Amino acid sequence: MALSVAPELRRKHRRNRLRTLGFLSPWLVGFSVFFAYPLLATVYFSFMHYNQIKEPTFVGLRNWTYVLTQMPLFGPALWNTLWLVVVMVALRVVFGLGIGLLVTKIKSGVGLFRTAFYIPYLAPPVAATVAFVFLLSPGSGPVNEILSAVGIGSPPTWFNDPAWAKPSLVMLSLWGIGDLMVIFMAALLDVPKEQYEAAELDGAGAWARFRYVTWPSITPIVMFAVVTGVVQTMQYYTQALVAGKLASGISVGPGTVIQPGYPDHTTLTVPQLVYSLGFQNFNTGAACVLSLVLFAIAMAVTSLLMRKRAGLLTAED
Known part of the structure; x- marks a missing residue:
């Protein structure tokens, strides 16, 4: 049986x-x-000399040596990318959470405010960047005209100034904060009202209620926003490229090749460098090395954030 x-x-x-x-x-x-x-193809081509025309030939670690020790733009591109990851992601999370808190506290006209904050996110990245560069144009932009009218004699030149180019990109990202606002609003509205009532009965103020009631409930959403923000910013390409081209004043026509990063390589990111190497200079091996370096950094940062000791998740989460 x-x-x-x-x-x-x-x-x-x-x-x-x-x-x-x-x-x-x-x-x-x-x-x-x-x-x-x-991923496997990228690893394979990182050890090859390949110009997308002839057959790839094995060159060992030559591409890695060139990128890590000899490429002059690798350092600035990596620094700009990491700067945007730290500053842009942090400010987007804080700003998105703040706007979400503000909208959930409004008693009347919630739909109007929610729509007003969300509409900029719907604008295509290229169109939004073009509009933002126009608004911040040092010569004829309305922002500088307003600043001059209120008594600021020498307002910033924004995308034309190496010191203000990256902060201007951060301002552009904060303008389209509607996606995080909606996510945080959903998380905030999901916090049990009974917990707020119990905290008020215990005499907790606004900050105490946020710290001990709101924050523990939304930490998984904060983790989601931070991790996805890091991954997206590691791939930051379109806005920086379009802003640099428009601010430089160079007309773009058929066959025109413009080196990204204006002004003074302050808006150059690693994805831009990957595209420039792989599709403008046909150096596929070096572009693959840069892609793998970017992938390794993104994985390391994400793994660090996912650890519970990073402070974004509680033990029970």
């Missing part, structure tokens, strides 16, 4: 495994095609 049951159990387990693989197959195909294969 036992001998006849064993084959039946094995067939049942096999059917269960095949059924599980069937349900997982869309994810497995997507993971293999869109992540595993590109």
Whole structure:
């Protein structure tokens, strides 16, 4: 009897495994095609000399040595990217949470304020950047005209000033804060009102209620916002490139090749450098090395944030 049951159990387990693989197959195909294969190909080409025309030839660590020790723009691009990750992500989280708190406390006209803060996020990145560069134009922009009218004699030149170029990009990102505002609003409205009532009965003030009631409830959402913000900012490309081209005043036509990073490479990011190397200079090996360095940094930062000792998650989360 036992001998006849064993084959039946094995067939049942096999059917269960095949059924599980069937349900997982869309994810497995997507993971293999869109992540595993590109990652392995990037590692492969990082050890090759490949100009996208001739067959790749093995060069060992030459691409790595060139990028890490000899490429003059690697340092500025990496510094700009990390600066944007630290400053832009932090300010977006704080600003998004602040706007979410503000909108949830408004008694009337909530829909109007929510729409007003969310609409800028819907603007396409290129169109939003073009509008922002126009507003901050040092010669004819309305922002500098207003600053001059209120008594500021020499307002900043914004995207034309190396000291103000990255802060101007941060201001642009804060202008489109609607996505984080909506996420934080949903988290804030999900906090049980009974906890606020109990805290008020215990005499807790506004700051105490936020610290001991609101913050523990929204820490998973804060973690989500920080991690996704880091990943997105590591890929920061369009806004910095468009702002630099427009601020430089160089007309763009067919066949025009403009080096990114204006002014003085202060808006140059690693993704821009990857594109410039891989698709303008046809140095695929060096571009793959930069991509792997960016991937390693993103994974390291994300792993650090995901650790519970980073302080964003409590032990029970």
